[in-house]
Amino acid sequence: xxxxxxxxxxxxxxxxxxxxxxxxxxxxxxxxxxxxxxxxxxxxxxxxxxxxxxxxxxxxxxxxxxxxxxxxxxxxxxxxxxxxxxxxxxxxxxxxxxxxxxxxxxxxxxxxxxxxxxxxxxxxxxxxxxxxxxxxxxxxxxxxxxxxxxxxxxxxxxxxxxxxxxxxxxxxxxxxxxxxxxxxxxxxxxxxxxxxxxxxxxxxxxxxxxxxxxxxxxxxxxxxxxxxxxxxxxxxxxxxxxxxxxxxxxxxxxxxxxxxxxxxxxxxxxxxxxxxxxxxxxxxxxxxxxxxxxxxxxxxxxxxxxxxxxxxxxxxxxxxxxxxxxxxxxxxxxxxxxxxxxxxxxxxxxxxxxxxxxxxxxxxxxxxxxxxxxxxxxxxxxxxxxxxxxxxxxxxxxxxxxxxxxxx
Ligand SMILES: [Zn+2]
Numbered sequence: 001x002x003x004x005x006x007x008x009x010x011x012x013x014x015x016x017x018x019x020x021x022x023x024x025x026x027x028x029x030x031x032x033x034x035x036x037x038x039x040x041x042x043x044x045x046x047x048x049x050x051x052x053x054x055x056x057x058x059x060x061x062x063x064x065x066x067x068x069x070x071x072x073x074x075x076x077x078x079x080x081x082x083x084x085x086x087x088x089x090x091x092x093x094x095x096x097x098x099x100x101x102x103x104x105x106x107x108x109x110x111x112x113x114x115x116x117x118x119x120x121x122x123x124x125x126x127x128x129x130x131x132x133x134x135x136x137x138x139x140x141x142x143x144x145x146x147x148x149x150x151x152x153x154x155x156x157x158x159x160x161x162x163x164x165x166x167x168x169x170x171x172x173x174x175x176x177x178x179x180x181x182x183x184x185x186x187x188x189x190x191x192x193x194x195x196x197x198x199x200x201x202x203x204x205x206x207x208x209x210x211x212x213x214x215x216x217x218x219x220x221x222x223x224x225x226x227x228x229x230x231x232x233x234x235x236x237x238x239x240x241x242x243x244x245x246x247x248x249x250x251x252x253x254x255x256x257x258x259x260x261x262x263x264x265x266x267x268x269x270x271x272x273x274x275x276x277x278x279x280x281x282x283x284x285x286x287x288x289x290x291x292x293x294x295x296x297x298x299x300x301x302x303x304x305x306x307x308x309x310x311x312x313x314x315x316x317x318x319x320x321x322x323x324x325x326x327x328x329x330x331x332x333x334x335x336x337x338x339x340x341x342x343x344x345x346x347x348x349x350x351x352x353x354x355x356x357x358x359x360x361x362x363x364x365x366x367x368x369x370x371x372x373x374x375x376x377x378x379x380x381x382x383x384x385x386x387x388x389x390x391x392x393x394x395x396x397x398x399x400x401x402x403x404x405x406x407x408x
Pocket of ligand 1 (some may be wrong): 005
């Protein structure tokens, strides 16, 4: 395959680790379909030999389109507290006040911007999921329903002026068009403004062999080394870095327009730490695959030993339930079943809309297993007036995943 690096455009040929075909991390097989198997998609992590950006290049899985839609950031108390502390820090560091403007990308339900609002600091959220943005609006947080990109940054600036602070937490790794996304910051950021971007640090992933954090929705695995050229190409520079413990080790980079602010010694310290760990050398990445394989063999050996010595092995896992006609209220399976049936069978768009809103669901994922379980044909789903197909992977008649937007 001839993939191009989404950082520098070079041809990608070096594999950092090949985890083989894997099911989508957030997919959920309902118990009655457990015997039918599920869709597996290759999970191969490439590293760019030139800029060292670590990235996936697979057929876009459906979860990418809507995974964030069913999740509200406010459900995590520790994350809301993280946001509150950040807001205090940023307000003080940048001297923000009633005359400032803060814009958050992927602002979700307002978990973060609410703390600026309480300080009387004007905010705007940009959030692609309409149902989640509506919750933010109800809380008094102005929100635009949009995917962020260069053109959106330009438009927001024209309509409501530049931003003194822009925030993007745990969104950069999910972005396909890295330059177009970062370019939106360049457009919207005030001349002396700051942007902060938080992302899981690749250095920690590699040091702690956190290969379980590699999944289909997570397109890039980020280091300062690989990101600085992307920022530079868009006229932005990293002027400070905070190291955080969230998500197994996170970097928060502070960005400014190039030449507008001095650089903190923290930036060089992280550059040096990455260099010392060998992130500048291609071999460091390609050896990672061997480390992962060694872990796999060790675990298998251990399991085999346990079984042969007569021990029993139990497994426990917790997965977010987002895919399928599944809802994030799994505790009430009867209610979920009723909503599933309504979404799949009903032609009453009002009732469907009410059910979808009640469950915070905007998309319906249809697989052959689901249809078989309900005794339905894909043609029947296609005919529903309240469902608009937005994605199809595979072929109807064979293995496929179709995604429908609930339009009522
Ligand atoms: Zn590259």
